[in-house]
Every structure is written in C-alpha cells, then in structure tokens.
Amino acid sequence: MTGWIEGLLALQDWLVILMVPLGVLLGVAIGAIPGLSATVGMALFLPFTFSLDPLTGLVLLLGIYNGACYAGAIPAVLVRTPGTPSSAATTLDGYPMAQQGRAGEALTISLVASVAGGILGTLLLAFFAPLLADYALSFGTPEYFAIAMLALTIIASIGGGSIAKGFVSAAIGLLIAAIGFDPIAGFPRLSFGDAQLSGGIQLIPLLVGIFGLAEALTQIERMIASRHERRRIGTFSMGRNWLRRLAPTTAGASTIGFATGMLPGVGGDIGGYMAYNEAKRFSKTPETFGEGEPRGVAAAEAANNASNMGSLVPTFALGIPGNTQAAVLLGALLIAGIQPGPGLFNAAPDLVYGSFVAMTLAYFCLLVIGLAGIRLWIRVIQIPAAYLWPLVIVFCVIGSYAVRTNVFDVMVTLAAGVLGYLLTKGRYPVAPLLIAAIVGPIAEENYRRSMILHDGSFVWLLQPLTAGILLLAVASLVFAVLRHRKALAAANEPPRPN
Amino acid sequence: MRSAERRGSVVPPLLTLALGVGVLIVAADIRPGMLPNDPGPAFLPRVVGVALIGLSLWLMWDREPHEGLPRGAGLIRVVMTIVLTTLYLMTIEPIGFPAATALFLLCQMWLIGIRRFAVLATMPLLISAGTYALFRFALDVPLPATRIGGLLL
Structure with missing residues (x-):
C-alpha cells in the first residue's frame, strides 16, 4: 500500500501530469500514420526523456505507447493498413465496416474497446507484477538463465514466417550484445582493438536504427505519390444497446490479450488475433465476423491494448522485455541508471506505482482526446510522406547522437538501419534481434555464474523451477515448428475444385 | 527458377x-x-x-519467400539516402547541426521528388532551426552549433 501512496505522491509533480496527455497526443499522431509504429515513435522520442527525471520520461513514453496502440486502428479501419502491427486483427472487421459506410462507428468502437482493454490490462498489471516480483526475489542465477532462454525461444519462433529466419535474427542480436567487455572477466571481445567498440554497442542507437531508420529506408524505397480514397465516415455513434452487445466480448478479449502479452515476445498482434478467434468461436453468429462485425473490432482492439499491459509484467517484475516496445522502455530505464527487475518495486516504488497510476490516467486521456479529435486523426494519415520520412531520419540522428554526444553512436544507428532494412527485405523479423540483444547478456551472465557457483556441474539445470521453465522453452519451440509445418502444408495444398 | x-x-x-x-x-x-x-x-x-x-x-x-532488393528508382532512392545520411553524420560536428540538417533535408527532399523552389528554400531551414531550438534550448540536448561569421547558432 505504501508503494501506491508513493506513486500517487510522485504524480503531484505538474510536469509528470503534463506528460500524460502530451504522450497520448504524440502517440495518437504517430500510430495514425502507417509505418510509424509505437516502437518507432517511442524510439524517436527517447532523446526527449534524457533531460527529464525517470518517472516523467517513462510517463511520456507510456503515453506514446498507449496512444499509438489505439491509433493504429485508424488506418486499419480506413485504408486496411494497420498503423501499428498490433492493430492487424482490427482490419478483419474494421475495414468491411468502413466499406459499408460505418467507419465512424468502427472508430468509436475501437477507441472505447482500446480504453476498456487498456484500463483492465493496467489493473491486472498492477495486481500481477508485484506478485511476480515478490516471487522473483527468491530467483537465483539458474532461474534467470532459464527465463532468458524462454524469452529467446518464444521471441525467435513466434514472430510468424520462417522460424529459421527468426533465429538468425536473434543470433545477430546475440552477436551484437557480445561486442565489448564481457560481463564476468571484463575482457574485450569482438572489438578488433577499437576503443569505441570495446565499450560495446549502446542499446538506443541500435534500436533507433533497427526500427526508425530501417523503416524510413523502406518507406523511401516504396515512395509513390499515393492518395487515400475519401470514404464516407458515417455516424460516430456505436448504435443502440452497445454496452450489452460489446461489453462481454471486450472483457473476454482483454483477459486473453493480457494473458498472451505476459509471455515474453508475444506482441499485441498475436493477442488480437487470438481474442478475435475466440470472440468468433463463442459467437452465436460467427458468419458475421469478417463481414463488418462490431464485436470483431472490439475484440481485436481490447486484446491488443490489454496485451501491451501484459507485456509490462515481465518487464517490470523480471527486467525481461515482454515485447519490443517494452524493450524501449527498458532502455529508457537503463539510461536513467535504473535496473528493472524484482528489486525495482522496493528500490523505486514511486516510479513503478506512479507509472501504473499514470497509465490509467493515460487511458482516460485517450478517451477524451480520441473522441474530441477523431475527425482530426482521420486527416493525420494524409500527412505527405515526402516531409515525414526525411524528418524521421533527422530524429534518428538526434536520438542516437544525444545518448553520449558521440558520432560513433550515429554510425551504429546508420549501420543498424541498413541491417534492419536488409533483414526486412529478406523477411527476417527484426524484433528477435533487439530482444536477443537485451536478453542475451542476461542469459550469458547467469549461465556463467551458475557454472562457476556449481563447480562446472550442470546439476543446477535440474532444479525444479529451472527445469520447468527450460521445458516450457523447448515446448514453445516444438509448438512453433509444428505450427509452421502446418501453415506450410496448408499453403502448398492445391485449391479444391468448385 | x-x-x-x-x-x-x-x-x-x-x-x-x-x-x-x-x-x-x-x-x-x-x-x-x-x-x-x-x-x-x-x-x-x-x-x-x-x-x-x-x-x-x-x-x-527452408526456402522461404523473400522480397529481394529493390531495383530502379527505389534502389537509387535507398542508396542515395544511405549516402546522404553518411555525409550528414560526417558533417554534423564540423559544420554544426543546423547547417548539416538543412543541407541534408534539402538534398533528401529533392531526392524524394519535391521540386517546388519555395518548399526547398524554406522547409529545410525551418525544420532544421525548429528541431535545433527544441532540442538545444527546450530539452537541453547538446547538439553541435553552427558558426556563421561571428554568429554562433
């Protein structure tokens, strides 16, 4: 309880409170533009937080996260292009609703469901994260190694597409993480005698390049003068009996989304699809899904917002990022000199509980800002790309330069941007690279410490919790391989004659 | 194949x-x-x-489909963007952030296809000055200054 009081007291600072609507506003503007995902937006605005105190910076980034997550639904509904990956499932019913002249209704439903899912997710986060952190206080190096391995296997195998490519991406991330002084002996490695490389690759320039610059290169390659077709928006009302129609779906989808989000590496897009499928399965009229069913929009949006909150459980409680956006938040905390993990709840309760309260406030702000500016956000997707993407590159340069006022970091961003672009062209997922770069050192350090502490014996792998988590990692890998083979078989199956 | x-x-x-x-x-x-x-x-x-x-x-x-590298105009835009960004980061300290950013934006906007003189003459300067002022003075992010004559910007 004292943690909550400290959190509330921390929010008495007017600057922290100001960051809530500001972050939400920025997030909505970012999420509404296809290509500018929540991760890119958070990476671009990270340098803004350097001069702020940790809670103020964290609240700004969380506001962007929440705002962008909702706003991804705007282009998903209007132009069938999810503004952020987590809104992918929203296109399934949102776009058909727009085609029927019910875009306004779909946008209002997506907003209300996002807010409901987000608030429910925040409450569940505030309940589960301290419990997990308390439990994790008893974890030793074997358990941390096992959790890091679980994160690596899930992240590399669940991103969709080729599992091998996911693992290649993760291996590159591990390699990048290995550059510099090793965590136990302090010897330089993979630095080729270069003083800058010996210091290691900083996380922020890496993620700014992998997400921001790589996306800018992709968009600049595709750049054609496109005009979005003007569509009849229709009424913004959600129709009669909306609460009775949508509340059960929203509540169920939020729970599924939150539970999915807690698994390291599972993003809102997977949570959204899972909740959508369950809403369809439990519906008395499943045939209406995919044809402009409001419950489909509500399920997808509630789930992806709740999933984002779920992803913050391992981030706060274990210091292991739940998804790529959480990795950016983790980076912001590390830059501020704060070590996320179970100790954080006792070391900085004002930061943890203050951010929980701020996230709830952010969702109420989102409701007001979303409803008040819904017609304006529709116009945001028409911002000319010719101005936007060069400016994104400038922000990438500022963001990486500002970390240590060092041109070397900007070079890292450029190299990471080119690498991210090439990986994207080859359909290699980039998220495993970033998360492996964060989780890799945790896995390595805890593995080596476990070996030293147990005199070179592997007996620590058989401790019940460690073995259980490692078995989960193997199971997730087997599950992913089977799922992938099934998808390949379905794709190769010849079409049935009519 | x-x-x-x-x-x-x-x-x-x-x-x-x-x-x-x-x-x-x-x-x-x-x-x-x-x-x-x-x-x-x-x-x-x-x-x-x-x-x-x-x-x-x-x-x-495991031969998965891939997009492949771009060709034609797309390839030129990407390669030139990488070249311009490299020049941008090499000049950011010698000539300062405002001048390097304005030059980069001018070249990049022209590369993307903007040909209106009024836009090319004003937008890079405005964006460069605006971002510099925002980061340098409002957010206290240390960016290299540009010296024009005796004036430090």
Missing part, C-alpha cells in the same frame, strides 16, 4: 555461413576466463558462431 530468385535463395544462407565461420575464427583469439569453471568470454561468441552455421544449413533447406 529465375536466376535472381535462385541467387536470392542461396545468398542469405551463404552469408549466414560466412558470418558463423568468421565469428568462430575471431572467437578463437578471445582470452580465456580467469575464474575456475567459467566457460569464459569466448563462450557466447562460440555458441552464436555454431548456431549461425547450423542455421545456414536450415535456411538452405
């Missing part, structure tokens, strides 16, 4: 294989750890090297 597609399927596994072998070679020169039973600083690079070699074989077998 078209030659470009065949090349696209073979090049990534070969690059992965080369990277894995290269990592193992470099890892061989890393000093061993000093603590007893420590797998050592070379442990992670070795694991990654072996994993990359294994993954290269998996990639050869």
